[in-house]
Amino acid sequence: MRPVRLSVVTAAAAVTALAAVTGCAEKGDAKGGHGAIAVTAKDDSCEVSAEEFPAGHVQLDIENKGSKVTEVYILFPDDRIVTERENIGPGTRASLTAEVKAGDYAIVCKPGMTGDGIRRQVKATGGTVAKRSPEMDEAVAEYRTYVQQQADETLPKVKVFTDAVRAGDIEAAKKAYADSRIGWERTEPVAESFGDIDPKVDLREDGVADLEPGQEWSGWHRLEKALWQDGKLGPEATAFADTLDKDLADWVKRVGTAEITPTSMANGAKELLDEVATGKVTGEEERYSHTDLVDFKANVEGAQKSYELLKPVAVKNDAALVAELDKQFAALNALLDKYRADKSTYVFTSYDKVAEPQRKELSDGVNALAEPLSKLAATVVK
Structure with missing residues (x-):
């Protein structure tokens, strides 16, 4: 296993499904190209360009503007780990493509790849998955x-x-x-x-x-x-x-x-x-x-x-x-x-x-x- 895991919070189990894939580190549009949601990870913040977006195929464009290696997680409401992108070095970018059903999720940045991370609550609305x-x-x-x-x-x-x-x-x-x-x-x-x-x-x-x-x-x-x-x-x-x-x-x-x-x-x-x-x-x-x-x-x-x-x-x-x-x-x-x-x-x-x-x-x-x-x-x- 990796050295640490996110802490578990008490919440109702999610009934929605989110199937995600992680891509290789890449150069990409930091503002979220082609309708992507930009995730900007810093040492003390986790910024997302949209907190609500249509369900379906969603792309996250991740950029680490902090001084530490970071991880980005997508979590269900009960903290089950849906997917994660590890080892995003300072000044580098990565992409994550997800097939999302309507529901509530959290995007979490973990600077230094330790601790509970910095959370942003997001919602996928409407839409359908093929x-x-x-x-x-x-x-x-x-x-x-x-x-x-x-x-x-x-x-x-x-x-x-x-x-x-x-x-x-x-x-x-x-x-x-x-x-x-x-x-x-x-x-x-x-x-x-x-x-x-x-x-x-x-x-x-x-x-x-x-x-x-x-x-x-x-x-x-x-x-x-x-x-x-x-x-x-x-x-x-x-x-x-x-x-x-x-x-x-x-x-x-x-x-x-x-x-x-x-x-x-x-x-x-x-x-x-x-x-x-x-x-x-x-x-x-x-x-x-x-x-x-x-x-x-x-x-x-x-x-x-x-x-x-x-x-x-x-x-x-x-x-x-x-x-x-x-x-x-x-x-x-x-x-x-x-x-x-x-x-x-x-x-x-x-x-x-x-x-x-x-x-x-x-x-x-x-x-x-x-x-x-x-x-x-x-x-x-x-």
Whole structure:
């Protein structure tokens, strides 16, 4: 996960759907070209050129005029994350295209990519969203089944891990740790869309300062630290294991209620590559266990699943893009395979043993895939 998440507010669950896609950083009209809504992010403000706009296809032209790297979120009224655009550097611009149904939303800028962010309430009115094709409906249905399956299969793997923690068996817990995270990592954008679950189970230590008042750091990475850095398991670790079981059981129950559309699938695939670039390649995600390559592979698999399901639609609209994505997915998977002896297992080289030149090679492979993948969502709605 990324270091921090937005805090959760109490509100009625949204009944509207917003499927968004993020584009690559670009030069664009800062005032919002071609009818776009301009979002100007500064260190102390988040300005939007329109707080009310017609529902349908909406484009946000984002410009960071602040001095810090920023993120821009679109949120449902209950703070579920619809989509986000990360790592918008000072003086740079980015675009975000969304398919919006009528309803209330929030656009949030997060300077420094920490804290709760600066919110602007917006409303989409009237309008209609184009009916999906049968191929798109099929892709959504199959992806929903995949996400639920990954969640269902995670619980017993987590129980192997947490049972070892409760038994005080450090070596068994270490052995089960990475495997227990694979299903989560494959479908992380859907899990993160609920907003409140992700900080409970997947928060890294550097995000602790942004927890809600009174909320304790828990989850996988809290136990990772106990196992690899502290080297001991006691009553506190047992309590964290119990909490992890409970929070993930809640996730499994809620997965079926997630808003899933073709564009959110495509956007989620790109988000998974962003997860790799900002956490796995840097070694920050699994800083104690160094099992980053397991997460890396799971993120890529999740992105590829979304892509493969959308491919029948995408190939009709942009065959060249599909060819490039096929090429780059194959190249990145081949690169990852260099770090495991057996392709049938998830036993990868410990990431602290991967030298800087090899990390750079992995980063280049991620970037080569991320660029064409950022075009997938716009392609499927042509």
